[in-house]
Amino acid sequence: MDPSPAEDIPYSYSNPDLVAVTHTHLELSVNFKRHVLEGKAILTVKKKVLTCNELILDTYGLDISEVSIYSTGEILYPFFGNHHNNSGRKLTITLPNVGSADPGPSSSKEMEVSDNKYIIQINYKTVPIYNALYWLEHHQTSDGGPLLISNSKLTHARAIFPCQDTPSNRITFESKITVPSGCGLDVMMPGNAKSMREANDIVEYTFLQLLQNIAPHEIYIVVGKLRNREVSTGNLRYNLWTVERYLNEGIWAIHKIMPMLSKIKESYHFNYIVNVCVLPPNVPEFDMQYPDVTFVSSTLLEGHYFMISTIVQNIIESWIGRTVVIDDFKHLWLIKGLSTFIYRNPINNIIDAEDIREFLKIKGINNVLNMPELRTVSLVPVFTQNLLPINIIKYVSEKGCVFLNYLQDKIGGPEKFKSFLVNGLWPHCKERKILTTNRFEILLKRYFSTNGKPEILNTVDWDKWFNEPDFPPSYYNSMVIRSRWQREVTKDRRYVSA
Numbered sequence: 472m473d474p475s476p477a478e479d480i481p482y483s484y485s486n487p488d489l490v491a492v493t494h495t496h497l498e499l500s501v502n503f504k505r506h507v508l509e510g511k512a513i514l515t516v517k518k519k520v521l522t523c524n525e526l527i528l529d530t531y532g533l534d535i536s537e538v539s540i541y542s543t544g545e546i547l548y549p550f551f552g553n554h555h556n557n558s559g560r561k562l563t564i565t566l567p568n569v570g571s572a573d574p575g576p577s578s579s580k581e582m583e584v585s586d587n588k589y590i591i592q593i594n595y596k597t598v599p600i601y602n603a604l605y606w607l608e609h610h611q612t613s614d615g616g617p618l619l620i621s622n623s624k625l626t627h628a629r630a631i632f633p634c635q636d637t638p639s640n641r642i643t644f645e646s647k648i649t650v651p652s653g654c655g656l657d658v659m660m661p662g663n664a665k666s667m668r669e670a671n672d673i674v675e676y677t678f679l680q681l682l683q684n685i686a687p688h689e690i691y692i693v694v695g696k697l698r699n700r701e702v703s704t705g706n707l708r709y710n711l712w713t714v715e716r717y718l719n720e721g722i723w724a725i726h727k728i729m730p731m732l733s734k735i736k737e738s739y740h741f742n743y744i745v746n747v748c749v750l751p752p753n754v755p756e757f758d759m760q761y762p763d764v765t766f767v768s769s770t771l772l773e774g775h776y777f778m779i780s781t782i783v784q785n786i787i788e789s790w791i792g793r794t795v796v797i798d799d800f801k802h803l804w805l806i807k808g809l810s811t812f813i814y815r816n817p818i819n820n821i822i823d824a825e826d827i828r829e830f831l832k833i834k835g836i837n838n839v840l841n842m843p844e845l846r847t848v849s850l851v852p853v854f855t856q857n858l859l860p861i862n863i864i865k866y867v868s869e870k871g872c873v874f875l876n877y878l879q880d881k882i883g884g885p886e887k888f889k890s891f892l893v894n895g896l897w898p899h900c901k902e903r904k905i906l907t908t909n910r911f912e913i914l915l916k917r918y919f920s921t922n923g924k925p926e927i928l929n930t931v932d933w934d935k936w937f938n939e940p941d942f943p944p945s946y947y948n949s950m951v952i953r954s955r956w957q958r959e960v961t962k963d964r965r966y967v968s969a
Contacts, residue, residue, distance in 0.1 A: 481854040482626045484552070484612050485635035489523040492516055492635050495687075497646040499674075501656075501694050503617040506599030506606040508692075512632045516566070518587035524566045526591065529629035529636035531559030532598040538564055541590035557856055559629050564591060575964070593633050593713055603630035605754050607695075612670050612751060615717035616655065620766075621751065622757055625800060625860040628687035628927060639798040641684035649673045649874055650694055659693040659712055659748065661685060661763050683903070691761050693748060702929035702951055705733050708724035709745035712764075717749045720772040724779050726816065731783055739813060741790045747782070757862045759807075760785050762792035784814040798905045800860035801851050805906055807864060808871015811835075812893075815872065816885055832876055838869045844940075850874065851908050851937045874936055877946065881927050882919055 494515035499508045516526050538547045551560035555593065566589055573769055597604060607618040621631055629636040650769050651676045652657045662678030669675075698718050700711045707729060713721045725747065735741070746764040749772070750756065756768040765785045771778050788810035795806050839845055844866040879888040893947070895918035900906055912933055935943040 477542050480639075480799070481856060482859050483635065483637040483727040484527055484529050484924055485637060485640065486523070486525070487637065487640040489520045489521075489636045490516060490566070490779070491640060492526075492528075492642055494643045495632070495690075497632055497644075497648075499646070499649055499956055500649045500693045501619060503619070503651075504604065506604075507596045508604070508631070509596035510764060511594045514591045514632075514633070515591065516589040516591055516845070518566070518589075521531075521587060524587075525633075526566055528562040528564070528633045529559055529626075530562050531603070531630035532601045533595045533630070533633060534918045535562070535593060535595045535633070537592075539592050540567065541592045547591070556606070557859055558626075558754035562633055568742050585632070595633065597631060601630045602839075603627040607753065608809070611753060612695070612714060614696045614714045616696035618714070618751065619692065621756055622686045622690045622693075623690065625688050625803075625864075626757055628690060630925035631690070633686040633691070634689050637794075637798075638686040638688065638800060639829050641764065641796075643684060644678075644680040644690060644717065646676075646678045646692070648676045648678075648692065648940065650676075655696045657697040657699070659691070659697065659764070661690055661761075678684065685762070688759075689762055694767075697748075704729055706736060707733055707745060709747060711747050711749070712796060713749035714751070717769050720769070721747065721749050724772045724782060727779055728783050731780060732786060735783070735787060735813065738889065740897065741757065741794075743790050743793055745786055746789075747786070758861065760788040760792060765789045784810065786816050794900045794945040795906050795965065796900065797907070798902060799907075801854065802906070802908050803860060803863070804850050804871035804874075805908065805911060808875055809892075810869045811872040811913075812875040816889075835869060835872050839873055839942075842866050842869065843846075845870070845942075847940050849938050849940055873942075878928075878931070880925070881931065887922075891915060894918070897920075 479729075492514045495516075496513040497510065497834065499510035502509060513524075519903055527534070533548070534552075538549045539545055547564055547567070549565075550563040552563070554560045560943050565795050583833070603622060603624065604918075605618075605620045605622065606621075607891065609615050609617055612618050623631065626636055628634055633913065634640070644661060646660055646662070648658045648660065650658065650673065652669055652672050654930075656674070658676040658679045660676075661680045663676075663715060664679040664684050666677045667674060692910050693712070696714055700713055700718065702709055702711070702722065702725075704726070708815075709725060711718070711725060725745070732745070734841070741847050748764050750766050752769050757766045760766065765782070765788070767782045767785055771781055788806065791806050791810045795809065797803065797805060842865070844863060848863060848866060850867060850870050852867075854860065879885060880886060882891070895914055896906075896911070899910075916925060916928050919928060932943040932945060
């Protein structure tokens with residue numbers, strides 16, 4: 472029996488610390504009739520440990536037909552592990568001796584040996600039954616055209632292309648996607664540059680993502696009769712991607728949330744374009760947003776203001792995802808918790824009433840108290856084959872938000888904590904440095920050692936907050952919190968919070 476993923480990364484078989492994929496080039500054709508992506512993944516591979524000759528990749532349900540050296544066509548004979556329902560199948564490729572390595576930027580033998588770089592081509596196709604790819608037929612869409620939307624769900628990128636499916640493996644990326652011509656289909660994927668070429672009854676879209684490294688789970692693909700609208704308003708510029716049916720509603724919804732979004736952008740010094748893609752109602756809303764684009768359900772577009780404002784939270788999460796780089800999903804609370812915290816904080820500032828601010832804070836605490844994970848899972852979880860990153864998304868969002876509210880109260884309120892985020896945390900993140908839970912604690916203490924009262928942070932029980940289930944005993948009596956929550960609900964049921 473094939474072993475489970477490595478103990479240090481229970482959700483991935485891969486070994487990027489030893490042999491790492493540094494660049495991924497996908498060339499795929501979209502087949503709506505068979506519900507498959509078919510083509511090749513061309514992976515640039517770098518040895519980090521010279522004595523290690525095995526490239527280990529994650530796959531899930533991929534039908535791999537051939538593995539070879541890209542430049543010479545030399546066939547390689549990989550080893551396929553057994554399939555695991557949660558983790559998929561391990562693909563092990565034994566790298567040839569250094570004389571077979573691809574020369575890369577130089578053809579000299581010295582460069583071959585010193586670089587230890589290989590370019591591996593994997594011919595494959597996806598399978599139609601796995602839900603990392605949503606395939607919608609003509610009769611399932613409002614515009615009568617087919618639609619493909621991917622959702623890598625943190626560890627499901629391996630069902631779209633062979634990869635080292637962990638956030639620690641950050642790569643440059645490019646792709647060529649072909650679709651049938653004459654169907655009005657457009658393609659969305661990560662990329663700083665996009666070109667289109669039509670020939671021989673196909674349309675080829677090319678994307679380049681070379682300026683910033685991304686993790687496999689941050690790669691997406693959308694193919695359909697998409698319409699794109701670029702709009703600038705105030706200090707914001709946004710791109711809306713949607714089928715024709717939701718174009719006007721999407722524009723209306725985004726204009727509706729612009730004042731709140733502008734306030735957040737200005738307050739927290741975000742400097743990103745807003746990219747929004749509207750999902751059809753028969754595609755589940757994503758639990759995790761992509762750094763380059765925010766996916767929102769069309770069901771939110773016609774709702775009450777508080778429903779529409781949920782789009783704001785999704786956009787903030789995309790912004791945080793572009794700012795905060797983590798190398799392990801055990802630090803996922805830094806993205807999800809910060810997103811929820813920042814989203815709710817502007818609401819608290821806009822609504823100038825102490826009882827409502829208290830209401831929102833207690834509601835967040837109560838959200839955590841009602842989660843079964845509270846009794847068994849820590850804020851920095853220990854993953855197993857039965858506890859995967861996708862299982863803890865909502866939990867770390869809410870508990871992370873509660874923890875950040877706790878720290879904010881400790882150090883003196885919203886303005887002081889916002890100052891830390893803008894002047895203490897963002898500078899570290901914007902240098903594309905990895906952020907871990909321990910690094911967050913160090914940066915917070917360092918900032919307030921010169922900008923506040925450092926002794927206050929010494930009273931925080933960091934280990935219990937981070938590494939143990941539940942809240943620290945010093946933080947709460949659950950029955951008191953529940954009774955306070957009930958009093959707030961009884962006091963005024965008119966207020967609704969996201």
